[in-house]
Amino acid sequence: MLDLKWIRENPQLLDEALERRGAGSASSEVRRLDEARREHLKVLQDWQGRRNEASKEIGKAKASGDAPRAEAVMAEMTDLKARIQDGEKEERRLDEELSGFLATLPNVPLADVPRGADESENVEVRRSGQRPAFTFEPKEHFELGEALGQMDFDAAARMSGSRFTVLRGKLARLERALGQFMLDVHTGEFGYEEVSPPLLVRDDALFGTGQLPKFAEDLFRTSDGRWMIPTAEVSLTNLVREQILDEAALPLRFTALTPSFRSEAGSAGRDTRGMLRQHQFYKAELVSVNTPETSLAEHERMTRAAESVLERLGLHFRTVVLCTGDMGFSSQKTYDIEVWLPGQNAFREISSCSVCGDFQARRMNARFRPAGEKVAPRFVHTLNGSGTAVGRALIAVMENYQTETGEIRVPDVLRPYMGGLEIIGRE
Structure with missing residues (x-):
């Protein structure tokens, strides 16, 4: 399998290598899948961060006797938990989609390999x-x-x-x-x-x-x-x-x-x-x-x-x-x-x-x-x-x-x- 970091940094080299092997370009599809996964991870991490903050807020609200605030944040926590669970499923799906596509890409020929069709x-x-x-x-x-x-x-x-x-x-x-x-x-x-x-x-x-x-x-x-x-x-x-x-x-x-x-x-x-x-x-x-x-x-x-x-x-x-x-x-x-x-x-x-x-x-x-x-x-x-x-x-x-x-x-x-x-x- 090819190195995803190398593909991010060398999309043109990837496409040139695939073209030498008689295959179509793939960098744009890798970039699309990779960006979708990274954007989703950022949203998921924001939700997880808010969940941690909310947990602390609940503790403070209960300690200060602010029951309405505690209940409101707990309701938010319930919603966050559901979103995070769905988000983790989506993360696994995006991971599998990206990994599955990378698994179909052939190795990159060395520079001294002669170009040819068959x-x-x-x-x-x-x-x-x-x-x-x-x-x-x-x-x-x-x-x-x-x-x-x-x-x-x-x-x-x-x-x-x-x-x-x-x-x-x-x-x-x-x-x-x-x-x-x-x-x-x-x-x-x-x-x-x-x-x-x-x-x-x-x-x-x-x-x-x-x-x-x-x-x-x-x-x-x-x-x-x-x-x-x-x-x-x-x-x-x-x-x-x-x-x-x-x-x-x-x-x-x-x-x-x-x-x-x-x-x-x-x-x-x-x-x-x-x-x-x-x-x-x-x-x-x-x-x-x-x-x-x-x-x-x-x-x-x-x-x-x-x-x-x-x-x-x-x-x-x-x-x-x-x-x-x-x-x-x-x-x-x-x-x-x-x-x-x-x-x-x-x-x-x-x-x-x-x-x-x-x-x-x-x-x-x-x-x-x-x-x-x-x-x-x-x-x-x-x-x-x-x-x-x-x-x-x-x-x-x-x-x-x-x-x-x-x-x-x-x-x-x-x-x-x-x-x-x-x-x-x-x-």
Whole structure:
């Protein structure tokens, strides 16, 4: 959530930032709601002040034996009490209206984020690795998986519907190996603490990270009112909600390998074959909690951690910075990492790493106490990234390491997780 004080002082900057993101101006509506609330508070405070004065007058009138005066002021007190009760209800309504509007405003992009309308205007910043050279026409992952008898979309559809996959045998083990490998890299080499978090969360948790209220249609909800996490970012970031941390404890770095659940609203007709766009998938998530002064450097570090996974898998990829029109709601700046898929002859996103500033922290009331300073606690900065999406990494390994006979070579770094297996063939 954006800082109301900042909006009051910088209405034009807010509207310019929203315009960069392709949204309409909002400063006039914020000002209208804010002024209505502040004017009402002034009236309410006047009534409360008069109530305090009247209480003293009643005491003096009774002490002096002036019964008519006491009764008149008591009658006024009765009227004041009713007005104050109604006024407090109106205060809550105005607070909710202002807060509700602020909750719909996206984060402000950093100055170096390129302006653009959609993904076609994202800017490539670097590439790594080499595209594999094939002497045959490479197949897509679903062709390979079905031919191996280890990727079953029909069985998944019979029990769950579309956008689900059943993996069996060595491909199921390969998916597990990828997730374990990612966790080992992030915990052992980049200092992330492994966490096993809840997969079901309440409204407040999703509000804190920015999925609610605006993106409810992208989520799955249970019959008891909880939500299935669309990413472990939700659970990991909310570890610090309503907390005041010591600066010495920062940065906090968390990682988790969990299922993620997404309704894929608005994706009708896109990636309908295979397991690129699923309702359920595994992801190794990265979350960092930092001071404002270190968050930008942490963003580069987090992106590097995600890139290192793909480098060790020997995959060709590129890193792009998202333009203003393609950024997520809570993000100030986002790097997408796109892996090369020979079967599609295209780069596809496998990781997004975002710095959010204090946007999520304000929604969660997550703060820290600066070391050695007698100042009020400050909001932390939060970051999140995929390190990486396990299902898409599986797709990339299958397509990049396929053989002409349709088998899959196991990358060297994964063989210890596969019991030394070198080739996945039909069982």
